[in-house]
Amino acid sequence: MIYLDNSATSFPKPPEVIEAVAEALAAPASPGRSGHAASLNASRSIHKARKGVARLFGIKDNSRIVFTCNISWALNIALEGLRLKQGDHVISSSLEHNSVARPLARMAAARGIIWDQAPIDSNGLTDPQEFRKLLRPTTKLVAMTHASNVTGALLPVKEVKALIGDIPIVLDAAQTAGAIPMEDVTTWADIVTFTGHKGLMGPTGTGGLWVRPGLELRPLAVGGTGSRSESLRQPDFLPDALEAGTPNTHGLAGLAAGLDVVLKTGVDRIREHEMNLTMRFLDGLGSIPGLQVQGPTKREQRVSTISVTIDGWSSSDLSAALEADYGILTRSGLHCSPLSHQFLGTFPGGTTRFSIGLYNLAEDVDTSVKALEVLAAGKR
Numbered sequence: 001m002i003y004l005d006n007s008a009t010s011f012p013k014p015p016e017v018i019e020a021v022a023e024a025l026a027a028p029a030s031p032g033r034s035g036h037a038a039s040l041n042a043s044r045s046i047h048k049a050r051k052g053v054a055r056l057f058g059i060k061d062n063s064r065i066v067f068t069c070n071i072s073w074a075l076n077i078a079l080e081g082l083r084l085k086q087g088d089h090v091i092s093s094s095l096e097h098n099s100v101a102r103p104l105a106r107m108a109a110a111r112g113i114i115w116d117q118a119p120i121d122s123n124g125l126t127d128p129q130e131f132r133k134l135l136r137p138t139t140k141l142v143a144m145t146h147a148s149n150v151t152g153a154l155l156p157v158k159e160v161k162a163l164i165g166d167i168p169i170v171l172d173a174a175q176t177a178g179a180i181p182m183e184d185v186t187t188w189a190d191i192v193t194f195t196g197h198k199g200l201m202g203p204t205g206t207g208g209l210w211v212r213p214g215l216e217l218r219p220l221a222v223g224g225t226g227s228r229s230e231s232l233r234q235p236d237f238l239p240d241a242l243e244a245g246t247p248n249t250h251g252l253a254g255l256a257a258g259l260d261v262v263l264k265t266g267v268d269r270i271r272e273h274e275m276n277l278t279m280r281f282l283d284g285l286g287s288i289p290g291l292q293v294q295g296p297t298k299r300e301q302r303v304s305t306i307s308v309t310i311d312g313w314s315s316s317d318l319s320a321a322l323e324a325d326y327g328i329l330t331r332s333g334l335h336c337s338p339l340s341h342q343f344l345g346t347f348p349g350g351t352t353r354f355s356i357g358l359y360n361l362a363e364d365v366d367t368s369v370k371a372l373e374v375l376a377a378g379k380r
Contacts (some may be wrong), residue, residue: 006357019206052259081217140261151295201258284369
């Protein structure tokens with residue numbers, strides 16, 4: 001098996017992650033709900049995960065890191081928590097995942113917010129000036145993915161923030177946390193959302209968000225927190241204000257272990273490894289007749305996600321043939337991002353997506369290039 005679907009979830013999970021999850025599951029503990037030693041140990045494992053995220057993002061106050069069951073939940077907390085009302089204007093990129101697009105579409109239909117998407121160019125890149133052109137006096141929010149989960153294109157999020165000033169920016173870092181250095185992100189962003197099971201090497205069912213000091217979000221859900229139990233009001237301090245219910249203790253223990261691996265390896269080294277393989281892959285793809293790469297081809301403009309189409313192949317049939325004939329695992333279709341494909345011109349068929357991770361090798365890339373050469377030639 002050659003696993004090239006790391007944009008969906010990273011694989012293999014490091015042994016340390018699997019061990020941490022198993023140990024947490026074997027412990028009789030609910031963090032913050034009891035005073036016995038096992039419960040306290042569970043609380044410490046979650047605190048370790050918070051410290052790991054804080055180190056990754058250069059955060060001083062890790063109490064402002066809120067854990068959720070995934071990044072979709074984190075984005076819903078961010079978008080709904082800002083209390084947008086009828087007539088408020090929101091700008092996003094045109095490369096957003098449905099985790100951003102669906103909440104905004106629902107808010108536009110049900111609440112009357114106005115939502116614009118900044119266009120992309122023929123290379124799948126976004127110009128910061130396109131966001132500036134869309135600004136209105138009523139603009140209350142800019143929501144942006146940091147890197148497209150379809151094309152791998154890096155978006156100019158820091159430059160956009162410099163143009164929009166005090167308007168809050170919500171950053172979707174699903175494809176970049178753990179994959180590119182982000183130690184300065186909290187010096188300019190307002191809300192950063194992340195997932196635990198991709199570049200951070202943790203289990204599925206983990207994610208969260210960081211909220212800058214001075215920005216208050218209305219909770220999406222309220223309930224037990226293990227704190228202020230005498231009151232029927234949700235605590236007003238982070239992280240408890242946005243963390244209702246028993247946390248995914250074993251998942252967060254695994255996330256803490258995954259963060260350890262990422263931090264010890266070094267995000268710079270991970271970025272170098274993944275991009276060396278990405279450029280090797282793109283170089284090989286460039287010589288295949290009938291194959292089109294969607295998105296940028298320059299190293300500095302992308303992450304290690306590559307989407308392709310081949311004349312005569314549907315994306316689903318191509319992915320199926322890669323698995324059946326070569327044992328190569330990819331993802332086909334729209335990748336939960338129909339807006340991207342509409343702007344790219346690949347809607348509704350979508351693309352076949354390859355996504356390279358820390359544990360891939362040059363042989364994986366070379367085998368994939370040869371497979372695509374054969375499959376493309378077969379159709380011709």
